[in-house]
Amino acid sequence: MLGKEDIMPIIYLSPSTQEANLFVNGVSEEYYMNLIADAMVPYLQSSGIEYVRNTPDMTAASSIAASNRGFYNFHLALHSNAAPGDSAGKVRGAIAFYYANSDNGKRMADIIVKNLKLIYPLPDRVRAESTISIGEVVRTKAPSVLVELAFHDNVEDATWLKDHIQEIAVILVQSLCEYFNIPFNQPMEARQGVVHLESGRLNIRAKPDTTSHILGYAYNNDVLTVLGQYENFYVVLFQGIEGYASANYIAIA
Numbered sequence: 001m002l003g004k005e006d007i008m009p010i011i012y013l014s015p016s017t018q019e020a021n022l023f024v025n026g027v028s029e030e031y032y033m034n035l036i037a038d039a040m041v042p043y044l045q046s047s048g049i050e051y052v053r054n055t056p057d058m059t060a061a062s063s064i065a066a067s068n069r070g071f072y073n074f075h076l077a078l079h080s081n082a083a084p085g086d087s088a089g090k091v092r093g094a095i096a097f098y099y100a101n102s103d104n105g106k107r108m109a110d111i112i113v114k115n116l117k118l119i120y121p122l123p124d125r126v127r128a129e130s131t132i133s134i135g136e137v138v139r140t141k142a143p144s145v146l147v148e149l150a151f152h153d154n155v156e157d158a159t160w161l162k163d164h165i166q167e168i169a170v171i172l173v174q175s176l177c178e179y180f181n182i183p184f185n186q187p188m189e190a191r192q193g194v195v196h197l198e199s200g201r202l203n204i205r206a207k208p209d210t211t212s213h214i215l216g217y218a219y220n221n222d223v224l225t226v227l228g229q230y231e232n233f234y235v236v237l238f239q240g241i242e243g244y245a246s247a248n249y250i251a252i253a
Contacts, residue, residue: 009180010050012067014077023152033078039169042187046228048235068141075144077136080152093125097146100130104143185228192253193226204243208233216241
Protein backbone atom coordinates (compact mmCIF):
# COMPACT_ATOMS: atom_id res chain seq x y z
CA MET A 1 0.00 0.00 0.00
CA LEU A 2 1.36 3.42 -0.97
CA GLY A 3 1.90 6.02 1.70
CA LYS A 4 1.40 9.78 1.32
CA GLU A 5 5.11 10.19 0.62
CA ASP A 6 4.77 7.86 -2.39
CA ILE A 7 2.33 9.93 -4.46
CA MET A 8 2.09 13.45 -5.80
CA PRO A 9 -0.16 15.50 -3.50
CA ILE A 10 -3.64 16.53 -4.55
CA ILE A 11 -5.68 19.21 -2.80
CA TYR A 12 -9.25 20.44 -2.85
CA LEU A 13 -9.07 24.21 -3.37
CA SER A 14 -12.15 26.01 -2.11
CA PRO A 15 -12.26 29.79 -2.65
CA SER A 16 -15.25 31.50 -1.05
CA THR A 17 -18.61 31.26 -2.80
CA GLN A 18 -20.03 34.15 -0.72
CA GLU A 19 -20.93 36.69 -3.37
CA ALA A 20 -23.04 38.68 -0.89
CA ASN A 21 -20.03 39.45 1.35
CA LEU A 22 -18.84 42.75 -0.06
CA PHE A 23 -15.47 44.44 0.27
CA VAL A 24 -15.55 48.11 1.19
CA ASN A 25 -15.20 48.86 -2.53
CA GLY A 26 -18.39 46.90 -3.26
CA VAL A 27 -16.74 43.89 -4.96
CA SER A 28 -17.40 40.49 -3.41
CA GLU A 29 -15.34 38.17 -1.25
CA GLU A 30 -16.09 35.44 -3.81
CA TYR A 31 -14.49 37.54 -6.57
CA TYR A 32 -11.23 38.23 -4.75
CA MET A 33 -10.80 34.72 -3.35
CA ASN A 34 -11.21 33.31 -6.85
CA LEU A 35 -8.58 35.78 -8.11
CA ILE A 36 -6.18 34.38 -5.51
CA ALA A 37 -7.06 30.81 -6.49
CA ASP A 38 -6.49 31.71 -10.17
CA ALA A 39 -3.06 33.11 -9.28
CA MET A 40 -2.18 29.95 -7.33
CA VAL A 41 -2.78 27.60 -10.26
CA PRO A 42 0.50 28.11 -12.20
CA TYR A 43 2.51 27.63 -8.99
CA LEU A 44 0.56 24.51 -8.04
CA GLN A 45 1.18 23.02 -11.48
CA SER A 46 4.89 23.86 -11.61
CA SER A 47 5.37 22.49 -8.08
CA GLY A 48 3.62 19.21 -8.85
CA ILE A 49 0.54 19.73 -6.68
CA GLU A 50 -2.61 18.51 -8.36
CA TYR A 51 -5.86 20.22 -7.45
CA VAL A 52 -9.60 20.10 -7.83
CA ARG A 53 -11.44 23.36 -7.31
CA ASN A 54 -14.98 24.36 -6.43
CA THR A 55 -16.97 26.72 -8.62
CA PRO A 56 -18.71 30.02 -7.78
CA ASP A 57 -22.16 28.47 -8.16
CA MET A 58 -21.45 26.05 -5.30
CA THR A 59 -21.97 26.60 -1.57
CA ALA A 60 -19.85 25.76 1.45
CA ALA A 61 -21.98 22.64 1.94
CA SER A 62 -21.62 21.44 -1.65
CA SER A 63 -17.87 22.21 -1.56
CA ILE A 64 -17.53 20.04 1.55
CA ALA A 65 -19.53 17.27 -0.11
CA ALA A 66 -17.41 17.43 -3.27
CA SER A 67 -14.22 17.34 -1.24
CA ASN A 68 -15.43 14.34 0.74
CA ARG A 69 -16.29 12.42 -2.42
CA GLY A 70 -12.64 12.50 -3.44
CA PHE A 71 -9.36 11.41 -1.94
CA TYR A 72 -7.46 14.58 -1.19
CA ASN A 73 -4.34 15.16 0.85
CA PHE A 74 -5.58 18.55 2.00
CA HIS A 75 -8.59 20.87 1.81
CA LEU A 76 -7.77 24.59 1.63
CA ALA A 77 -10.56 27.15 1.91
CA LEU A 78 -9.88 30.82 1.04
CA HIS A 79 -11.93 33.55 2.69
CA SER A 80 -11.91 37.12 3.96
CA ASN A 81 -13.40 38.30 7.22
CA ALA A 82 -15.68 41.01 8.65
CA ALA A 83 -15.95 42.28 12.22
CA PRO A 84 -19.32 42.29 14.01
CA GLY A 85 -21.26 45.14 15.58
CA ASP A 86 -19.39 48.21 16.76
CA SER A 87 -16.08 46.66 15.64
CA ALA A 88 -17.14 46.67 11.98
CA GLY A 89 -14.47 48.25 9.82
CA LYS A 90 -12.04 48.68 12.73
CA VAL A 91 -10.37 45.25 12.94
CA ARG A 92 -7.41 44.02 10.91
CA GLY A 93 -5.60 40.70 10.69
CA ALA A 94 -5.52 37.23 9.18
CA ILE A 95 -6.62 33.97 10.83
CA ALA A 96 -5.88 30.39 9.79
CA PHE A 97 -8.61 28.20 11.28
CA TYR A 98 -8.03 24.49 11.84
CA TYR A 99 -10.06 21.72 13.44
CA ALA A 100 -9.16 21.43 17.11
CA ASN A 101 -8.62 17.65 16.83
CA SER A 102 -6.44 17.74 13.69
CA ASP A 103 -2.67 17.67 14.14
CA ASN A 104 -2.14 18.06 10.40
CA GLY A 105 -4.61 20.93 10.23
CA LYS A 106 -2.75 22.71 13.01
CA ARG A 107 0.60 22.05 11.34
CA MET A 108 -0.61 23.59 8.08
CA ALA A 109 -2.24 26.52 9.88
CA ASP A 110 1.03 27.25 11.67
CA ILE A 111 2.95 27.12 8.37
CA ILE A 112 0.50 29.52 6.70
CA VAL A 113 0.69 31.93 9.64
CA LYS A 114 4.49 31.86 9.65
CA ASN A 115 4.62 32.62 5.94
CA LEU A 116 1.79 35.19 5.85
CA LYS A 117 3.61 37.18 8.53
CA LEU A 118 6.31 37.81 5.92
CA ILE A 119 3.97 39.84 3.70
CA TYR A 120 1.10 41.04 5.91
CA PRO A 121 1.77 44.62 7.11
CA LEU A 122 0.87 43.87 10.76
CA PRO A 123 2.47 40.45 11.38
CA ASP A 124 1.50 40.37 15.06
CA ARG A 125 -2.15 40.22 13.92
CA VAL A 126 -1.72 37.01 11.94
CA ARG A 127 -2.61 33.95 13.98
CA ALA A 128 -3.79 30.34 13.92
CA GLU A 129 -6.98 29.46 15.76
CA SER A 130 -8.68 26.14 16.48
CA THR A 131 -12.40 25.69 15.88
CA ILE A 132 -15.09 23.08 16.36
CA SER A 133 -17.77 24.99 14.47
CA ILE A 134 -16.55 26.00 10.98
CA GLY A 135 -17.86 23.41 8.54
CA GLU A 136 -14.97 23.49 6.06
CA VAL A 137 -12.51 22.44 8.73
CA VAL A 138 -14.76 20.29 10.93
CA ARG A 139 -16.67 18.32 8.30
CA THR A 140 -14.02 17.65 5.66
CA LYS A 141 -12.54 14.18 5.38
CA ALA A 142 -9.13 15.56 4.46
CA PRO A 143 -7.08 17.69 6.86
CA SER A 144 -8.11 21.28 6.29
CA VAL A 145 -7.52 24.96 6.94
CA LEU A 146 -9.88 27.86 6.31
CA VAL A 147 -7.79 31.00 6.08
CA GLU A 148 -9.37 34.42 6.54
CA LEU A 149 -6.78 36.48 4.66
CA ALA A 150 -7.91 39.96 5.70
CA PHE A 151 -10.92 41.90 6.98
CA HIS A 152 -12.81 43.01 3.90
CA ASP A 153 -14.80 45.64 5.84
CA ASN A 154 -11.58 47.46 6.79
CA VAL A 155 -10.23 49.90 4.20
CA GLU A 156 -6.54 49.20 4.89
CA ASP A 157 -7.00 45.43 4.90
CA ALA A 158 -9.16 45.38 1.79
CA THR A 159 -6.66 47.57 -0.05
CA TRP A 160 -3.73 45.42 1.04
CA LEU A 161 -5.41 42.24 -0.18
CA LYS A 162 -6.39 43.74 -3.54
CA ASP A 163 -2.83 44.98 -4.09
CA HIS A 164 -1.16 41.70 -3.11
CA ILE A 165 -3.11 38.98 -4.92
CA GLN A 166 0.02 37.50 -6.48
CA GLU A 167 2.09 37.58 -3.29
CA ILE A 168 -0.69 35.91 -1.31
CA ALA A 169 -1.00 33.18 -3.94
CA VAL A 170 2.75 32.52 -3.80
CA ILE A 171 2.74 32.35 0.01
CA LEU A 172 -0.13 29.86 0.01
CA VAL A 173 1.53 27.54 -2.51
CA GLN A 174 4.87 27.83 -0.71
CA SER A 175 3.04 26.83 2.47
CA LEU A 176 1.53 23.80 0.75
CA CYS A 177 4.96 22.79 -0.55
CA GLU A 178 6.39 23.11 2.95
CA TYR A 179 3.53 21.04 4.35
CA PHE A 180 4.06 18.29 1.74
CA ASN A 181 7.87 18.55 1.96
CA ILE A 182 8.28 19.12 -1.77
CA PRO A 183 10.15 21.86 -3.68
CA PHE A 184 8.42 25.11 -4.58
CA ASN A 185 9.02 25.76 -8.29
CA GLN A 186 8.52 28.96 -10.23
CA PRO A 187 5.93 28.61 -13.00
CA MET A 188 6.99 28.01 -16.55
CA GLU A 189 4.96 27.84 -19.72
CA ALA A 190 3.79 24.27 -20.28
CA ARG A 191 5.89 22.77 -23.07
CA GLN A 192 6.13 19.48 -24.89
CA GLY A 193 9.08 17.27 -24.17
CA VAL A 194 10.27 14.19 -26.03
CA VAL A 195 11.91 11.28 -24.23
CA HIS A 196 15.31 10.28 -25.61
CA LEU A 197 16.67 6.98 -24.33
CA GLU A 198 19.13 4.53 -25.81
CA SER A 199 17.48 1.73 -23.89
CA GLY A 200 15.18 1.05 -20.95
CA ARG A 201 12.53 3.40 -19.66
CA LEU A 202 12.27 6.80 -17.96
CA ASN A 203 11.04 6.71 -14.37
CA ILE A 204 8.40 9.21 -13.31
CA ARG A 205 8.78 9.68 -9.56
CA ALA A 206 6.85 11.23 -6.67
CA LYS A 207 9.73 13.53 -5.75
CA PRO A 208 12.89 14.89 -7.42
CA ASP A 209 15.01 12.11 -5.96
CA THR A 210 16.25 8.92 -7.60
CA THR A 211 15.18 6.95 -4.51
CA SER A 212 11.61 8.32 -4.56
CA HIS A 213 8.64 6.08 -5.37
CA ILE A 214 8.09 5.41 -9.08
CA LEU A 215 4.62 6.47 -10.25
CA GLY A 216 4.96 5.40 -13.87
CA TYR A 217 7.22 5.11 -16.89
CA ALA A 218 7.81 6.72 -20.27
CA TYR A 219 9.75 5.24 -23.18
CA ASN A 220 11.91 6.47 -26.01
CA ASN A 221 10.13 9.00 -28.26
CA ASP A 222 7.17 9.35 -25.89
CA VAL A 223 5.82 12.90 -25.78
CA LEU A 224 5.01 14.37 -22.39
CA THR A 225 4.12 17.78 -20.98
CA VAL A 226 6.72 19.68 -18.96
CA LEU A 227 5.10 21.83 -16.25
CA GLY A 228 8.03 22.90 -14.08
CA GLN A 229 11.61 22.27 -13.12
CA TYR A 230 13.55 21.63 -9.91
CA GLU A 231 17.31 21.36 -10.36
CA ASN A 232 17.88 18.49 -12.83
CA PHE A 233 14.30 17.19 -12.72
CA TYR A 234 11.25 18.25 -14.70
CA VAL A 235 7.70 18.16 -13.37
CA VAL A 236 5.95 16.22 -16.13
CA LEU A 237 2.48 15.05 -17.06
CA PHE A 238 2.28 11.83 -19.04
CA GLN A 239 -0.80 9.68 -19.64
CA GLY A 240 -2.54 11.12 -16.59
CA ILE A 241 0.50 10.66 -14.34
CA GLU A 242 2.14 13.77 -12.89
CA GLY A 243 5.56 13.48 -11.31
CA TYR A 244 9.27 14.19 -11.56
CA ALA A 245 11.51 12.84 -14.32
CA SER A 246 15.19 13.38 -15.06
CA ALA A 247 15.74 16.33 -17.40
CA ASN A 248 18.76 14.54 -18.85
CA TYR A 249 16.49 12.31 -20.92
CA ILE A 250 13.89 14.85 -22.05
CA ALA A 251 14.34 17.21 -24.99
CA ILE A 252 12.05 20.23 -24.99
CA ALA A 253 10.23 20.30 -28.31
